[in-house]
Amino acid sequence: MRFYYRRCRPIEPNEIQILSTYDHSKANFVSAIPRLGDGRIEVDLDSKVCRTVAKLIPFPHDEKQPPSVPDYIQPAICDVQLNIVIQVVGSRGDVQPFIALGNELQLHGHRVRLATHDVFESFVLESGLEFYAIGGDPTDLMAYMVKNPGLIPQMKSLRNGDIQRKRSMVAEMLRGCWNSCIGHDPVSKVPFVADAIIANPPSFAHIHCAQALSIPLHLMFTMPWSSTRAFPHPLANLKYSTTEPKIANYISYGVVEWLTWQGCLWLFLPLPSGLHPAPELDSFLRSGSSPVYIGFGSIVIEDAVGMTNIILQAVKSLRIRAIISRGWSNIGEVSSDDKIFYIGDCPHEWLFQHVAAVVHHGGAGTTACGLRFGRPTAIIPFFGDQLFWGNMVASCGLGPRPIPYRSLTSTKLAEAIHFCLQTEAKSAAQHVASRMGHENGVAAAVASFHRNLPVNDMRCHVFPSEPAVWQFKKSSKPRMRLSKLAAEVLVGHSRLHLGDLQTYYAQPIHIENRRWDPVTGTASSLIGTSTDILKATGDIFYRPYQELSRVPRSSSESDLNKSSAVQSRRINFIAEATSLPDSSAKPTSKLKATGAAMGGSAKSVGKVVGYGYKGMLVDMPLAVSEGLRAVPRLYGDEVKDHGKIQDWKSGATFAGKNFVHGMADGLSDIFTQPYKGAQEEGAKGVFKGIAKGTLGMTSKVSSAALGLVAYPAHGMMKSLYTATHSKRSKLIAQARIEEGKYLSEHSHKGLGKNRQTILRNFEAACRRTADSGSS
Incomplete structure (x- = not known):
């Protein structure tokens, strides 16, 4: 797995060239809605908004030649033994590289806890790391991302209640991440308080946990998460006509998000030792030519049957052998034959040594693993950075141009596999594998972590x-x-x-909350204050209804049973809407409920008054003052930092x-x-x-x-x-x-x-x- 983190060597433009799949003629505005429905953001650097943002992004004009021995592989000494919690949200491919990192940190005397989804408990514990469950279902997360790859969810997801379920899941993971910093070990009950946090960005709570504990935080990710001239941000579709390409690439990171990380390495778990394949798989591998691997791992595909038909038609048209991974979508047919073998969970580090090429969704970990063993790669991206990795693979001749899954056909898939089986692709893949073999990504990542600690x-x-x-x-x-x-x-x-x-x-x-100018600063403050006041105003009426709705309407036995059933549904609905901790709470008496209703209403009135005074006397004056103070930055001057x-x-x-x-x-x-x-x-x-x-x-x-x-x-x-x-x-x-x-x-x-x-x-x-x- 490749990790991107702070103070590492930037990739130079001559190392990798990216092929653009962006149609510049059809985009003339900055849009938060991905044009291709794959999770990317359309960014027009010729627009007024982007030109303004670009002025706020410091661009290093002096090119520096990388040292003969890059500083990111220099060892860094840390003789302080820390409690380190690693927080990871994502699929197995997201978790796996952090296991390798955690094992390396253990060798330096640190106590390491990996906090992630419950389903990965055995995976983590078997590696020798401590495990802490943060909740959340990665299957649901992946299904949501496939259905809603962009920033704005589809109406179908809104109607089906996907948003509310996702919000509840995120709330659960936020609590889990915080508890992972101070909670006892669930198995041994040994106390644990984190001294440092390592996290991937989607784990949400990392910065807030670090702030509460006042401890160092080190973010690591499996895609470029730093400003570089070599290629644009993986989630940015760039349009520009007057901007120099290197500058455009660099600015794209600032437009998508303010970033501070630089550099990259691959991180791998050690090759599994003593692993023997199932007899059926071993027999299949020995019975003919090397097969092609086809699988989409943790991606949850809505039409698994349709995807199965596309794969089978492509394989049959080429008359090749294939290993098809069922994955979380359970693609494939009932049984295998002499041409096609279906597998469940099998370590890629072992399996990819025995295949001719790999076809997958373009996850960073799967891409890295295939190239590590010199296997040509065809990528069918679904969302996020997968298209980016597909373009990277294609630009280096390691595989064909990526095929977005919505436009995938059996003919296109067959052509992609055919490309991978050519001599040129195999030679290019072997060359990359040779270069990757000289990297020690795990040691370099630990050195980076140690180097950036205030030891x-x-x-x-x-x-x-x-x-x-x-x-x-x-x-x-x-x-x-x-x-x-x-x-x-x-x-x-x-x-x-x-x-x-x-x-x-x-x-x-x-x-x-940084303010860029007095206009937007005042507007955002006004919107925030107004939102708080409106919510508190609604609670003046909603809180009494919430309390009174818990009281049974009839005291008779039959009516009580009927009322209880209705009430139970009502309480469940309210609990879902307001995240009540216990939706099955017993009905309260009328007198007690009336008192609680009046108290809730009065409390909401107090909030309305409080939010109003805070907004008028603190928030808005502060926003205006900060916005005015930031104005010189708009025309290139520095703004003094007063602490x-x-x-x-x-x-x-x-x-x-x-x-x-x-x-x-x-x-x-x-x-x-x-x-x-x-x-x-x-x-x-x-x-x-x-x-x-x-x-x-x-x-x-x-x-x-x-x-x-x-x-x-x-x-x-x-x-x-x-x-x-x-x-x-x-x-x-x-x-x-x-x-x-x-x-x-x-x-x-x-x-x-x-x-x-x-x-x-x-x-x-x-x-x-x-x-x-x-x-």
Whole structure:
């Protein structure tokens, strides 16, 4: 599997060329609706919107030659042993490379937990990793993606209730991902609190879990998720006429999403040892020429019978042998014969060594595995990045042009397979396999993870091989950092008390809603506030109905039974609509229900008032101020960073800095901008400078004045939120205390020696603090 992650070598344009399947003549706008129904986004770089966005994307104009030994394969030392949770949402092909990564991390002394769907429990546990179920059904997810490959679902899915079911599934996975960070091991009941998170982007909760725990987050994905000049974003259909191709490719990533990752490798599980095929499969492989593999893995195809007929007709027309994987769609007929053999689950790492070519959906893992063994590849893409990989394969001569599954016919499939069986395709595939054989993707991925960890900031001061999660409040600044084990040992030996400790934030994460200009900033804030008010207004009437609908309408036995049945259906409906935790709750009494109804209505009235005041006094002034502050970025100037707002104090500091710099820079722009323009473009630059100076003065001075109110108010809201949402912090602290106790109580190699080391280093640190204080 290929992983893309931070600070790795960019692919150079001369390494891979991509063939465009985009019809530039028919798209003249930026659309969020994929034109081909395959999940891609149509992006017109000649449009006004894209030209504006392009100005906000920093483009590296200086080409740098890659070093003789790329930095992404250099080893990185991490002597701190971490609890690492790997969160993965997707199919088996998405999970498998993270198992390889987890096994490699274990070799470095880390404790690794893989959190994914329940169906992969045995797959993960058999690899030697800890498993944590996050819920969700990957079969349903794949079926939904096949039916709705784009960003906007089809009406059929809306009518069938697919959206509500998907939302419920996502909510379940969000809870599961959070629990995987602090929950005990489901089997051994050993406590676990994550010190770092590795995740694929579709796991949704990763950034929020990392923010709550203030721990490092490392995103890895199986498709290009970084800005590069070599090819456009896999999910972007590009149209451009005036933009240079390299720049267009680079900008496409910023248009689809702001990205920060670079580079790529393949990651594979080790080849299975001692694996023997079923006797029937072994007999089939030995009884004739090498077959062609045809399968679509985890893709759930609506018309499995139709797909089966297409495959069989193509195979028969070519008079070849084939192995057909039934996959999650259960394609194929009842029984095999001497020409066609049907299989269920079989490791691709073994099977692809025994076939002549592979035909599949274009998943990154399956594509990588086929090319790893030098097998020509034909790709039938369904959605997402699959068309991208199909184009990559075709551009390198490893297979034919990809055939979108909706346009697949037996004739087209037969032509694609015929292409793969030619000598030229086989030679190209062998060449790529030879190049891939020189990569050690797993080791490189672990090195990247270690390189990007703030190891020195994570290290415990008295037990350096453990990550710090506490600070000793009575020590001098910078305060002494302590690990879970160190804190428990010190508390157990009466060197300190739990009250002396406070949470240490190894890598705080601040998520801000970035504003690009005052117009869109104000509009988005207004829409958000209006939405909150409308929802709360609806609850004024809906909450009473919700409570009263739980009360039986008749007290007679027969009427009660009838009412209970109706009520049960009503409650189930309400629970589905509002995500109630228990849709089978018992009916309440009329008096109690009436009180609850009145309370719910009153609470909703309070929310209406609260949202209104918050929007008018905090959100909208902040949006306008931030939008005004961002205006200089639109014409190429930098915007000063005044730090992060975390509480009322940092909010006031931010407001002060913004006022001073805004007033000073705004007033000076009237003179400096025309001068800069004259130096760069002469008389023409002077006029541009006057326009920039005027705009800069207006925006900066206005932001400075309005920010005196907006930023302190924003800081106070954050302080209030922190004060009223302390339950999460207490939950995290308790989980860390429990793990510390477990580590201290359960004997393991060197524990006694570790205790002495902790006590000795703590006393030495305290003496140094005392000496520095007396001097």
